[in-house]
Amino acid sequence: MTFNGYGVWAIYRFEMARALRTVWQSIVTPVITTALYFVVFGSAIGSRMTEIDGVPYGAFIVPGLIMLSLFTQSIFNASFGIYFPKFTGTIYEILSAPVSSLEIVIAYVGAAATKSAVLGLIILATAALFVPLQILHPVWMLTFLILTATTFSLFGFIIGIWANGFEQLQMIPMLVVTPLTFLGGSFYSIDMLPPAWRTVTLFNPVVYLISGFRWSFYGSGDVGIVWSVLATFGFLIVCLGIVFWMFRTGYRLKS
Template sequence: MSFNGYGVWAIYRFEMARALRTLWQSLVTPVITTSLYFVVFGGAIGSRMTEVDGVPYGAFIVPGLIMLSLFTQSIFNASFGIYFPKFTGTIYEILSAPVSPLEIVLAYVGAAATKSAVLGLIILATAACFVPLQILHPLWMLAFLILISTTFALFGFIIGIWAQSFEQLQFIPMLIVTPLTFLGGAFYSIEMLPAAWRTVALFNPVVYLISGFRWAFYGVGDVSLGISLTATLGFFFACLLAVGWIFRTGYRLKN
């Protein structure tokens, strides 16, 4: 079967239109939240801890703030995008339409990743209003932004298929991903932790994602760029395999 570009574009456009209908929630709310983070963390903590790894504290937390929003928004956009057709029963129309599983994933994950990447850039622009920013490796920054947005959109797609209620839809982002982000060096370097806790932190996969993204800004990270990139790609391919298994078995799609 040939590639159905029109079908992919139709689903993609529908998902993007849904974001535009909730523009205030999609864009303005994260900007306000980011501003509050700078007031609390930048003002309260930054006045006592001026630099981390030679980077002013206010600038140091910018990659972590972007990643925090990127993780949660990528998961939310993709999970809700595929869960809502399941909830209303229209998922059967999508599955019976002349679009392949790959095309369905491209449309839903592509729309979620696009919205998250745009949001990340908006938060970056908001942060520039508070602190002077330096991006030493802009191409690497964009590469990590797109790769992480796509990876967590795939993860959100899996959650949306797995979830059987709106409560389950919120369970993993709120109780697992967000705590792991706060414990993954979003607002500090894990080198500041005691040796035992530093070892524990290295088992947190979010550490590697934030470290690579921070390296793109300032050339410093908790782990090397190669390890960060390998961990990110590993998570990406693991999600791809999981999505492939879901469509091959029909898990919670056809029952």
């Protein structure tokens, strides 16, 4: 079976067009939220906490803020993208169309990851208006940005297939992902925690993603860069395995 590039492009273009129809929700709102974080954390806390690992506090929180938006937007874009066809019943048209399961995943996840990565770059540009930034490893920064956007878009795709209602779409991002992000060193270094709590925090997978992304900026992180890369790829592989199982069994897709 040949690769149906036209079918993939059609789904991808439709999902990207949906983002353009909701520019305020997709782009403007996250940027305003990020600016408020800088006002609150950068000004209020930054005036009392000048530097962390030799990096000004306002600049230190930039990678964490980008990751926070990247996680939530990747999950939202991908989960809503695949859930809405289930909700309206058009998912059966997609499943019966001459596109394979892999092509469907590439289209939906690719569109969600693209929107999230673009948003991450916009937030990065917004952050540069508030604090001086340096990116020591720009290639690694883009790699982590794209890899994280893709991984969490896959995770969101899984949530969209699993969810039976709009409430379930929001449950995992609100009750699981957001708390893990705030406890994963977004606004502080885990080295500042007591030894016992630091050990507990190391079981939080988000720590490794944020640490690796922060390393690409400043050359230092809470955990080694190798562990960050392995954790990111590990999560990606797990998500791919779950998506493969869902399509192979038809879990909540054909019933």
